[in-house]
Amino acid sequence: MLLLRDGLKIHADLLGARDRQVVCLVHSLGADGGMWAEQVPVLLEAGYAVLRIDLRGHGGSGAPPGPYAMQALGEDLAFVLRQLGLGPVHYVGLSLGGMSGQALALDHPSLLRSVVICDALPESLPNAAEIWSPRIRAVRAAGSCAPIAQATIERWLTPQFQAANPARWAEILATIAATDAEGYAGCAEAISAFTHVARLPSLAMPALILCGADDHAVPPAEGERIARLVPDGRFHAIPGARHLPNVEQPAAFNRILMDWLARSG
Known part of the structure; x- marks a missing residue:
């Protein structure tokens, strides 16, 4: 479905009956x-409805000129949840989805039952400009994310995963390359200039923090930091995974997620 927020087109899809508890899944940069293909069937079989939202500049959502702000991404998510009127949802966000999800949870706690933050930062890294500026320049200069796609997927997934799952690797690589250049750049600028640290101790809901144990893009120490900052936070590192543990180790990820949802219902 498409929703319109102040001229911004936001794409979302809802699977399963509306009267079920809803799990909202939000992707990475x-x-x-x-990217949630490994989770959707498991959630539906367990009796949940699944709402997937494409952040601005990604998937079927519009890409206004950047820079974007993390709070604005959180407001986009809140808009979708209010428009659909699904009641409080369980939120699961990875990387950018986890960072914008923190903004959503802090600014609109009544919309959420619980929050799962995966492979995400609580604030911009001290060397954010050094990390992101070359990528932002590259995609804007090319008008495409193709120049950064290969390096990105190699940070996200291990060579072992590529060898065992070449078709899934190719799908993810193609999605990175086809992401709107301005949408990527605008969201990268949001990641470069945000902080939730002072507000996380006021988070008013249960929080599960997950991270691939071998994630070099967002080291597990950052997830542990979030878990220490929030009042009711739990941290799990998932062995054998880099930045996308939900894709690389779906059995372990799904087991932890389903246990969390059952206890947070």
């Missing part, structure tokens, strides 16, 4: 709702 350079991805879309398709």
Whole structure:
């Protein structure tokens, strides 16, 4: 479905009956709702409805000129949840989805039952400009994310995963390359200039923090930091995974997630 927020087109899809508890899944930078392919069938079979939202500049959502702000991304998410009127949802966000999800949870706690923050930062890294500026320049200069796609997927997934799952690797690589250049750049600028640290101790809901144990893009120490900052936070590192543990180790990820949802219902 498409929703319109102040001229911004936002794409979302809802699977399952509206009267079920809803799990809202939100993707990383350079991805879309398709990154949750390993979770959707499991959630539906367990009796949940699944809402996937494409952040601005990604998937089927519009890409206004950047820079974007993390709070604005959180407001986009709140808009979708209010428009659909699904009641409080369980929120699961990875990387950019986890950072914008923190903004959503802090600014609109009544919209959420619980929050799962995966492979995400609580604030911009001290060397954010050094990390992101070359990527932002590259995609804007090319008008495409193709120049950064290969390096990105190599940070996200291990060579072992590529060898065992070449078709899934190719799907994810193609999605990165096809992401709107301005959408990528605008969201990268949001990641470069935000902080939730002072507000996280006021988070008013249960929080599960997950991270791939071998994630070099967002080291597990950052997830542990979030878990220490929030009042009711739990941290799990998932062995054998880099930045996308939900894709690389779906059995472990899904087991932890389903246990969390059952206890947070």
